[in-house]
Amino acid sequence: MALGDLERSVMDLLWDHPGPHTANEVRDTLAGDLAVTTVLTVLSRLEKKGLVQRDGGRRPHRYGAVSSREDHTVGLLNEVLGSVPDRQAVLARFLGGIGPDEAAAVRRLLGD
Amino acid sequence: MALGDLERSVMDLLWDHPGPHTANEVRDTLAGDLAVTTVLTVLSRLEKKGLVQRDGGRRPHRYGAVSSREDHTVGLLNEVLGSVPDRQAVLARFLGGIGPDEAAAVRRLLGD
DNA sequence: CTTCTTTTCTACGTGCTGTAGAATATGTCC
DNA sequence: GGACATATTCTACAGCACGTAGAAAAGAAG
Known part of the structure; x- marks a missing residue:
């Protein structure tokens, strides 16, 4: 499963700053000025690809890389x-x- | 530069059966029943990607892999x-x- | 219950790939 | 050289992945 540029940036971020993050944290750390919904879409797609796992226990959800x-x-x-x-x-x-x-x-x- | 399924099949064919081939030969060796124009399109795209080189000296042109x-x-x-x-x-x-x-x-x- | 935050749904533009017909160019035979 | 056959290029379209985000829904907080 190949990754697009933004997907790759998100994964790099999750790898460089370990620990589960909220979508807003990811958004703030990413370069550029993206809408939170954009980040959430990308995180969902990465989750479907098996690269990201989500802790949906309480809101806001936390996202982290599945593997190193x-x-x-x-x-x-x-x-x-x-x-x-x-x-x-x-x-x-x-x-x-x-x-x-x-x-x-x-x-x-x-x-x- | 990622390859699609058909592009990959064509490269595999060129690698497995060395020596430059015409588009018709490629077409006949490929599984399925593709139009020659389809094969030519793919070969041109592979050429643009730098994976295939063409001998356009005389017709029909011959195509071969650039590298192993x-x-x-x-x-x-x-x-x-x-x-x-x-x-x-x-x-x-x-x-x-x-x-x-x-x-x-x-x-x-x-x-x- | 109202309001704010977060998440999901839906959507659109773009680029790549598979696919091939239409149009054009080139070669061949009388 | 003209007619016919063959080969190549142009153009086109559908499908899918990705970047992008608004609209709608779901949940939290006061």
Whole structure:
């Protein structure tokens, strides 16, 4: 599920400032001068996409990211890798393109 | 630049059957019963997106993928990774999620 | 009950994609 | 070269996702 620019901005905001937020807080933190209804529409769409969860206990409702930015991004990576028949071949090209320092980091992360 | 379903099918075809193809060949190889003009429209759009190159020397024109599926996919991966502030953190989560056999493959690819 | 706040419904413009007919350009055969 | 076949471009439209927000409804507060 691809995100539009505003949806992406909202997610970035929720990731950068954790803790559930009200629509008005999101609106005030976002750049630009959007109507609250706009923010609510976007939050609802993100909720339907499974990226945002809502605490609708008492008003105003609070919204927060379902998963971390990192986990979400890993999901995207796997989605991309799943669209290709030879995952390994893509990883090979990818690893061939990263810098030496990053390669070292990868080795370390794999418990060298 | 995201691809639609038909655009994706055409790219898969061009990747799976290398060598430049005419629009009619593409049409005949694609599933479904599309008009040639449809295929030509899609090929033109893919050309504009930089994914397809056309040899317009003599008619019928021949179309082929600009880069390999692997290179294109690596581009997508880097695009995803570029949308995040801490690339390393994402890689960490990604590597943590791959199987042991794939981890071994990665180590090997990094010139263990 | 009246008023304010919050949320939902509804709506519209825009851009992308799938789809293809109409119009045009190019090649081929007598 | 003219008629016919083939290929390409133009134009168009429907559907969907997204940005955007007003109108309407639902809930809270005094």
